[in-house]
Amino acid sequence: EDQVTQSPEALRLQEGESSSLNCSYTVSGLRGLFWYRQDPGKGPEFLFTLYSAGEEKEKERLKATLTKKESFLHITAPKPEDSATYLCAVQAKGTYKYIFGTGTRLKVLA
Amino acid sequence: NAGVTQTPKFQVLKTGQSMTLQCAQDMNHEYMSWYRQDPGMGLRLIHYSVGAGITDQGEVPNGYNVSRSTTEDFPLRLLSAAPSQTSVYFCASSSLSGRSQETQYFGPGTRLLVL
Numbered sequence: 001e002d003q004v005t006q007s008p009e010a011l012r013l014q015e016g017e018s019s020s021l022n023c024s025y026t027v028s029g030l031r032g033l034f035w036y037r038q039d040p041g042k043g044p045e046f047l048f049t050l051y052s053a054g055e056e057k058e059k060e061r062l063k064a065t066l067t068k069k070e071s072f073l074h075i076t077a078p079k080p081e082d083s084a085t086y087l088c089a090v091q092a093k094g095t096y097k098y099i100f101g102t103g104t105r106l107k108v109l110a
Numbered sequence: 111n112a113g114v115t116q117t118p119k120f121q122v123l124k125t126g127q128s129m130t131l132q133c134a135q136d137m138n139h140e141y142m143s144w145y146r147q148d149p150g151m152g153l154r155l156i157h158y159s160v161g162a163g164i165t166d167q168g169e170v171p172n173g174y175n176v177s178r179s180t181t182e183d184f185p186l187r188l189l190s191a192a193p194s195q196t197s198v199y200f201c202a203s204s205s206l207s208g209r210s211q212e213t214q215y216f217g218p219g220t221r222l223l224v225l
Contacts, residue, residue, distance in 0.1 A: 004152075034214075043114075043200050043216030044153070087153065096141065096160055097168060098214070102152040 002027045006088050006101035013078055013108050021073040021104045023088030031095075033071050035064050036087040038103070044087055047073075078108045112136050114217035116201050122223045123191045131186040131220050133201030140206040142184040143214070146170065146197040153200065159184055160206065191224045198222070 003026045013019055025033065032051050036044035048057045050066040057064050061082065063074040073086055089100040117132045135142065143158035145168075155168030159178040173195060175187040184203075188195060198221050202214040 036216075041219075043202075043218050044214075046213050046215070049213065089153075096158055096166075097155055098143075098153075099155075099169075100145075100153040102150060 002090065002092055002099045004088055004090055004099050004101035006086075006104050008104060009102070010105040011107070013075075013106070015079055015108055015110050016077045018074070018076045018078070020075070021086055021106070023071040023073070023101055024069060025071070025088075025090045027090045027092045027099070029093035031091045031093045033066055034089045034091070034098070035071070035073055036089065038085045038087055047086075075106070078106075080108045080110050082106065083108045114201055114203055114215050116199075116217035116220050118220060119218070120221045120223075122225065123188075124225055125192060127191050128187070128189050129191065131188075131199055131201075131222075133184045133186065133217060134182050135184075135201075135203040135215070136182065137203060137205070137215065138181060139203035139215075140181070141204045141214075142178065143168070143202050144174070144176065144184070144186045145200045145202065146195075147200060147219075148197050156186065156199075188222075191222075193224045196222060196224045 005024045007022045035047040038044045048064040053068045061076050065072045085103040085105045087103045089098045114135045140161045144156040145153040154170045157176040159165045200219050201217040204214045
């Protein structure tokens with residue numbers, strides 16, 4: 001069964017304190033792994049898509065990496081505006097279904 | 111370009127009532143989907159569609175119906191609402207062309223309370 005597990009559930013950082021969020025997955029042939037950001041009361045906003053082990057993508061203070069079993073979202077020198085819930089999802093080959101993790105709630109303190 | 115729009119933003123229903131959650135997109139996307147989001151459960155796929163006239167079930171389809179008569183619209187119907195359907199519902203769309211196909215754009219959500 002395809003499954004996505006995110007850790008930690010919640011993370012509090014001081015401004016400038018770098019850290020990483022983890023997304024472990026089990027899927028029968030990975031088509032793509034996706035990271036989203038969700039602010040309270042809003043819909044998820046797309047951040048990255050990763051397709052194969054070893055791939056990396058960056059956007060401002062965020063960097064996503066992918067291995068055969070997990071993905072990391074690295075946050076470098078975070079700012080309070082990076083506070084949000086970060087969601088990870090996978091899509092298996094041959095399907096149009098997306099499986100989401102439960103997310104990591106990030107709070108960055110000034 | 112409005113992206114993905116959803117109506118209503120908030121709705122209160124009584125058990126047994128029916129209603130339709132509306133979703134529309136103006137990006138000419140082939141793929142549209144409905145999710146529900148519950149505390150501690152993450153986003154769960156209810157139904158999806160890969161084009162007009164084509165729909166399929168997701169992870170939690172029971173109690174919900176969908177249809178796709180046009181590319182733009184993908185309504186979600188609750189035939190007889192139950193308290194267990196209290197949730198936040200999100201509609202999403204994406205293109206099925208090339209590598210951009212996996213970028214899903216989400217609507218702002220509909221908050222549903224069933225009493």
